[in-house]
Amino acid sequence: MGKVIVVTSGKGGVGKTTSTAALGAALAQRNERVVVVDFDVGLRNLDLVMGAERRVVYDLINVIQGEAKLSQALIRDKRLETLFLLPASQTRDKDNLTPEGVERVITELKRVFDWVICDSPAGIESGATLAMRHADMAVVVTNPEVSSVRDSDRIIGLLDSKTMKAERGERMEKHLLLTRYDANRAERGDMLKVEDVLEILSIPLIGIIPESMDVLRASNIGAPVTLADARSAPAMAYFDAARRLAGEVLPITIPGEKRGIFGKIFARRAA
């Protein structure tokens, strides 16, 4: 039976879709069977970030409404054999996303895949609560910035009350993924530090993704960050996060910290 992960944040634009694609690809690069599911009905983007936007025929709503079989709607990644995408509908109303339908699809996916990664829409409405409903664990994507931290706190509250796990009285496993982190700005006191965010949200850290040009470059070409350039700093951070998701214990490193004099000179030039 596969594990269901929800990638969520409350706030939009913090990197949920980027992280879903990167973590999904990173796990698939370990030869695990992965499906990434887009729950953002009406504003789908996971297909675009994965580079599969021209191959979408059926979507999650079609499957829920019985207009397509799950196997027809799943899109296999062109680069990774074990990575699949279940896109969201771009045209249908999000009310078509029914709790019963979602449950049926997730149950079926769990039987086939090792990992079912649900990309939540922003906000706290039905799309977001349905995306987290059947999760075994949650990845809370947060930027080191006040509005993102506040919204993450709200989402953590929902994870602890509105999910199946919570309703059964079980503990929802939650992990913080800190994205767009700039160690130099944090060091100068211009950005919340890792330990500030950890202290405020008090959930364990699964990774720190540095602010990087490589993320935009990857989405420009339609490849998950870990596939676009596996040696880039954000890709390596996502690989580590994926290994921790899979249960490995790795020391957390803060990307970009303790740069030598050459690094500093280089950073000045780049800036």
Added chain:
Amino acid sequence: MTIFNLFRKQRSAPTARERLQVLLAHERSSNGSDLVSLLREEILAVIAKHVQVDSDKVQVKMDRDENVTILEIDVEIPLGAVSQAA
């Protein structure tokens, strides 16, 4: 640390951290129910029961710090505004 720091802008991250800690302490304890707005409405309803109040003459202010919330309700009661006897 150095004299140059005197000329630098004040660091903003500690402020962000403090503001978040105060805000979230309140949001977590409120637990979805908005006690402050409930109190505000009920208090004003009680006053309105006895006094004809002009809604423009009511000022409600709130201030929160780490430990307490202060709800300040300022009602201007004009002379002779007492309607029914209490």
